[in-house]
Amino acid sequence: MIRLTCGRLHLGLALALWTLPVFDVALADGGSRVVSLGGSVTEIVVALGAGDRLVGRDSTSTWPPEVMDLPDVGYLRALSAEGVLGLGPDLVLAEADAGPPEAVEALKAAGVPYVAMPGATDHAGILDKIEAVAAALDLEAEGAALADKVGAGLEAAEARAAAVTAPKRVLFVLSLQGGRIMAAGEGSSAASIIALAGGVNALEGVKGYAQVTDEAVIAAAPDVILMMDREGSMAISDADVLALPALAETPAARDGRILRMDGLLLLGFGPRTPEAAEKLHDALYPKAG
C-alpha cells in the first residue's frame, strides 16, 4: 500500500484513476464475478439483469433455468470455502443462513466481499432483500424498480386475499416418508404463502414443520392438500396421497383437491412470490365456468 499525504491526495487520485487495475474497477461496479448463495438471492440477481455476472451458485438456486449451467458449490449450509474461492469471485451474495461459519470466515479472510441478506419471509422482508442485493451489485435504480414491481404484486395479492369471503383450509404436506406426514404448522414459510394466496393454514397448534398424527390431520379438515413438485422416485401419485388413511377422511380427498407447485417458487420468498401467490390463489378459487 502506498501511503498518500494530504497534499498529494488529488494528484494521487488522478494518477490512481489511470492506473487502477481492472479488479478494482470491477469492485466499484458492484462485482463482476458474483457467487450467489440461496435460491431467492440468485433469482433477484437475474431479475436485476445481472445474471451475466454470476460465476457460481449453490444447490438451492434452481431458477431461472439458465443458472443451472453455473458451477454448483453445494448446499447453502454446508459450503466449501475453497470451492467458492476457486471460482474467483469478487463478490459473494448469501442468504442469511449460509454456512458453516468457518467457511464464511475463510471467505472474508481471503478478502472477498461477503454480503449476507436479511432473512424475513414476509412482504417487507422480500423488498429488503431485493434492495440489499441491488445495493451490493451497485444497481440501486434497477433495485428500486424491481422492488416497486414486486411490492405492487404483493399488494395485489394481499388485496385478493382480503377479498376472499370463504377461505379454503390448506394443508401443506412437506413429505410423506412411509406414510408419515410432515406438514406445515403456524409460522412456517408455507403458512405465509398460503395466507398471501387467501387461504388458511389448516394445521393449528403446531409450530413450523412437524410430523403430525393422522388424527391431527383429520381434525385440521383441509379443503385442499398442497405439495411440492417432486421428480422421479420421490413422486407419489395424487390418488395414492389421497388414499392415505389420514387424508382419505378430509374434505380435500372427498373433492379430490390436491395441488402441486414448484418448491422454490412457492417457498422461495423472492421476486416470484407475487406470481406464486396468484397461481395458488387461482388454484384455490377457480373461476366458475
Next chain:
Amino acid sequence: MADVPVLPDALRGPWLRPDGLTLALVALVAGVSVLSLGSGAAGVPLSRVLPALAGIEALDRRDAVILWDIRLPRLAMGLLVGAALAVAGGLMQGLFRNPLADPGLVGVGAGAGLGAVLTIVLGGSLGAWAGPALVPMAAFAGGWAVTMLLARIATRAGRTSVATLLLAGIAIGALAGAATGVLVFLADDTQLRDLTFWSMGSLAGASWVKLAAAAPLILAVLALAPRLGRGLDALALGEAAAQHMGVPVERTKRLAILATAAAAGAAVALSGGIAFVGIVVPHLLRLASGPGHRMLLPRAALLGGALLAAADIVARGIVAPAELPIGVVTAVLGAPVFLWILLRRAGTGAI
C-alpha cells in the same frame, strides 16, 4: 536384548525401534499430506504450495488464506481425527477382545451425538452460529459423560466387568438415541438439515481454534495408547492370566476406557460422525503385522490419519466446487472392507 540400555518398560516404545512397516506408514502420511496441501477446488497447485510452506515465496492474500486457513487446518484435522478414531477403535478391540468392537459400543458416539443435537436444536434458532466451538464442546461433553457413567455402572468393588460395560453401553446408547430422537422431533427443517450434515461428518469446519481445543487431548491419547499395549496384549489371554503375569488389569481397563472416550469424543466433536475408520484400520494392521498392541496402536494412528486425509482429498475433489461429507466417503470405502472381514471370519470360524 542385553545390549539394549535399560529403559523403563513404558518408555521403550515402538518409536525407538522404527521398522519397515512403520517407516512406510510415516512415508504414506507424508505423501498424503503433500497431496492434500496441493489439491483443491481453488487450483493453488503444489508447485506454489511447497515454496510457500518453505517460506521461500509469499502467496497473495487469497491463496495464503486457502493454504494457511483452509487446507492446512483441514489436513491437520484429518490426520488427528483419523488417528484418534483408529486408536480408539484399536483400544476398544483390545479391551473387548473382539476385532469388531468400536467406541460406539461404549456409548461415546451416542453421547456425543446427543450433545451435538442438543446444541443444534436448543442453542436458539441460531444454534450453529452461537460460536463455532459450541457444538464440538457439547459433543465432547456428551461422549465423555456417557462413558464415565458407563464406567461407573460397570465397575463393582474396584473391578470393571467388560460384559457389563458392553450391555450397559447398548442400553445407554439406546437412551441417548431416544433423547436425540425427541430433539430431532423438536427441530425445525433448517436444524434437521444441519443435523443430517453433522451426522455424516465433514472436515469442512476445520479451523485453528477448534484444533487448538481438541489437539492436546488427542495427542495425549496417542502418547498414552502404546503404553497400554502390553496390558492389552496380556488381556487377550484372559483377565486371570493377565493378572498372574503381573499386569495391572484394572488400571489398564480403566485407562483404555478413558483414552477411548477422550479420543473418540474429541474426534466426533471435531468432525461429526465418521464411520469405519476405527474398525478397518486396526484390522488391516493386524492382517499385516499381527495383533500386538504396542506396535498396532501407533501404526493405527499413522494409517488412520493417512486414510482420513486421503478420504478428504476425495471428498473435496470429486464434486468440486461442492464437497461430499467425508463420512460418506469413508463408508463407501470402508463398508466393503468391513463385509470382507465378516466373510473371512465366517469362513474360518475364528474370532
